[in-house]
Amino acid sequence: MTIRAVVFDFGGVLFDWSPQHLYRKLIADDAERQWFLDNICTQAWNTEQDAGRTLAEATRILIDQHPDHHTLIQAYYERWHEMLRGELPEGVAMLEALHQANVPLFGLTNWSAETFPYARANYPFLQRFRNIVVSGELKLIKPDPAIYHASLEQVRAHLPDIQPSEVVFIDDVEGNIDAAVALGWQGIHHVSADRTAARLRELGVAF
The missing domain is CATH 1.10.150 (DNA polymerase; domain 1)
Structure with a gap:
């Protein structure tokens, strides 16, 4: 894999x-x-x-x-x-480590289109993402399969031949992971940054 x-x-x-x-x-x-x-x-x-x-x-x-x-x-x-209240330091540290390892990073978030600009303006780590799919902008929301299809299209804009099984999605809501897995993605139910990082390495992500 x-x-x-x-x-x-x-x-x-x-x-x-x-x-x-x-x-x-x-x-x-x-x-x-x-x-x-x-x-x-x-x-x-x-x-x-x-x-x-x-x-x-x-x-x-x-x-x-x-x-x-x-x-x-x-x-x-x-x-x-x-x-x-702010960033979750362990999660952001994992993100930064993946970025340093040149792993292509993307965002998929349920977030209002009107409040997300505040986060984008105040949290520089969001610049690590090649693309961010924001539910409020698309008027689609997880776990609707359509928003995962939209996200995969954005991933393919950078990696044209990528397959769903070559994408891993990290979310703290298990139902959102189930929806991604049903579409052929890999999924990690986020409980802690340490566990998520360990699972990424099990999947072969080197960082």
């Missing part, structure tokens, strides 16, 4: 992103804060923005549904950058 390209998910692998980082500042009580994130500004609601819905529309819809929580809902995207 030969791995010719590595495709990274971002959140939970390279970035420490969580609404908790912001809402700990806004809702002191743990149970009350968790209730708000489970029932009002939910992950499912945020995912709609990752799939292409505008932040303004999403905010308006939710405020219409829950006017009593207007201020807390408004804060979600007005202060979104406070959810992005």
Whole structure:
């Protein structure tokens, strides 16, 4: 087996992103804060923005549904950058090691097209990627097979004859890995940078 390209998910692998980082500042009580994130500004609601819905529309819809929580809902995207606490050092160190070894690197992330520019402007390690497929820009989202096909097309723009089995995808969400494997890719469910690096080496990636 030969791995010719590595495709990274971002959140939970390279970035420490969580609404908790912001809402700990806004809702002191743990149970009350968790209730708000489970029932009002939910992950499912945020995912709609990752799939292409505008932040303004999403905010308006939710405020219409829950006017009593207007201020807390408004804060979600007005202060979104406070959810992005920073890079995950071990994951970024692995990325840098792969880059130094001249391994072709690509990104495939579920991320809003409106918030991703902040990450691109503030995290120079994103320049290590030859291409980044952002779900909100395509209005497709993992684990939809179509976004993996789009990613593979971008890989082939740099490596025209590459086969799916020569691509390995790293993601912290197991279902996203399952979708890639179903399309013939190699997959690594990311639990820790050490385990992911060991698995890459098992697959023959030298770095």
